[in-house]
Amino acid sequence: MTDCLFCKIVSGDVPAKIVRESAGALAFRDINPQAPTHVLVIPRDHHPTVAELAASDAGLLAEVVREAHQVAVDEGIAESGYRVVFNTGPQAGQTVFHVHAHVLGGRGLNWPPG
């Protein structure tokens, strides 16, 4: 999609601090981090929400989640604990409609989130 911010990160038209790459997914640091580790994991293909990705390519969703765990391993937070969040829809705070997993960790995380 030409006017999608995260498609432009996939194509290299918008720069990002990339931390991991796999065949189907890309992981990069959030521009406005909310925790010591705050990385976004996205599929290279455009899917608006996690629900649509699950319906159309469940294998790719699994790759995104595997990569999210590998980010946590690379960042040294897999043992201490981390959170994977897919904000879905406006009331949940989704602002970019190219599905992305937030990987958050490196500090205590409140539950339930606000």
Ligand code: 5GP
């Ligand atoms: P959402 O609110 O849709 O769940 O998450 C979108 C995330 O994308 C936000 O945490 C926001 O900080 C991040 N973000 C927005 N624009 C950019 C950008 O240009 N580069 C990077 N790396 N992150 C961005």
Ligand code: ZN
């Ligand atoms: Zn996109």
